[in-house]
Amino acid sequence: MSIRTAPARRLAAAVAVVSIVVLGAAACGGTTKKSSAGDNSAPSAASTASADPHAPAKKGLTIAYLPKQVNNPYFTSSDSGGKKAVEAAGSTYREVGTSSGTDTAGQVSYVNTLTQQQVDAIAVSAQDPGALCTALNQARKNGVKVVTYDSDTNADCRDVFVSQASSEDLGRTEVQLMAQQIGNRGQIAILSAAQTATNQNTWIGFMKDELKKPEYKDIQLVKVVYGNDDAQQSFQQTQGLLQQYPNLKGIISPTTVGIKAAAQYLSGSKYKGKVQLTGLGTPNDMRAYVADGTVRSFELWDPAKLGALAGLTAVALVSGQISGAPGQTYTAGDMGTFTIGQDSTVVLGKPTVFDKSNIGQYAF
Structure with a gap:
């Protein structure tokens, strides 16, 4: 799959050692032109951007999903929901990732590759709260919006966390x-x-x-x-x-x-x-x-709805409707209106208890 050229506001990413294999292979990355030695942090979204809840939702974006494990049925369901929502919003969906649920180095490599390819946003389910921070903050410095879903990073390594439930x-x-x-x-x-x-x-x-x-x-x-x-x-x-x-x-x-x-x-x-x-x-x-x-x-919870909300939250961030600051609200398609809470977290909703009386009503 080809990746469209990002807006001119983006800085090109230059990496010392790069090995890129698109859609399904790991890649190696380093630093970008905007990075400096010893400076791997990124300011919070709330401190660096204003938001206009009435701004139109942008189309033609590239939203990349990086689940903890690509062959996990749970993430197959969640990312399928993300694909449907992102494409319905007029943008391009991608999924990359490792087949292991513990390959943090592989996740880091994918983040670096996606930054080099100048995607508009990354939706990532983190295998480790801190291991991705350097790579994710490099992505953010280069204009990539970062949404975590299902499993969070440290709060200062992303713009919004979409939580499945409290x-x-x-x-x-x-x-x-x-x-x-x-x-x-x-x-x-x-x-x-x-x-x-x-x-x-x-x-x-x-x-x-x-x-x-x-x-x-x-x-x-x-x-x-x-x-x-x-x-x-x-x-x-x-x-x-x-x-x-x-x-x-x-x-x-x-x-x-x-x-x-x-x-x-x-x-x-x-x-x-x-x-x-x-x-x-x-x-x-x-x-x-x-x-x-x-x-x-x-x-x-419904994992497909979680994936959909992650993608639509990414679109809202790129469109400038939200910056990630607590208290901001936005509409996520037909899922309704959501409010960003403490630590820039959005909650999908309460979980459902399944037993013999109701399990036949669900098919995911």
Whole structure:
């Protein structure tokens, strides 16, 4: 795919060592003409730009998506939603990324390549909160707007974070769902994604805080393990938890890959129906496990809507309708009006709990 020439306001990016392979291969990048040694930070959007909520939405933009993992069904769904929204807005959608959920160096290389190619905006789900900061701020210095979605970077490395739901709500409701299923008593474990994943760690922090409440005094969190959003690793971690803790009553897996792998293991084991499993999953992945009794309930937002909101937020930024400052509002197509909150964060909405009573109504 060819990339259109960016507006004249952009500075060309010059890189010492460059290896560019478009659409599906990693690239190596360095610094740009605007960069200087030891200066890798970028001012916040609120301090460097004004916003006109009545400015027309620009068309003909190039919005590039960089998910944590391109072959992950969750990101396939979210980025498909982004593609539909971006193209409906009259702009060009691209997706690049690595096949590993822990390849932060690969994500950095893709950011550098996209900067060199002078895309208008990057929507990125970060594998690590700080590892991308230098590259993303170089992109911002060269006029590229940066939106994070699903998993954030440090707040000073992007313009807006599109959050799937309130991190606090997600963390606390995961514990509440599990507590209901095990009668507020017993050992539980958490099967997370990568150990550096910003969103996972934030949710786990709220889970641990929720467990401090008196009503959960008989619930013991025995271990947090990491499957790195890899099906085989997550399956093995589930197996290892049950071998190490034979009295385990429940597992919380706040990752779509992890919960599916854990359900697969439980469904074929003696623990089916005895060890409860909840977390974040897609209805399509979890439908069979809800039907056979392996899983009672789990929750998630609509990932396609998350991807769509990330793309439309990028369009609003490039169009000058918003700068990323808290309190600004903008319209994201037929999704409605959104307000930028603290730390330049936009929240998609509350998650949905899925069980036998409603899972048949959803197809994602």
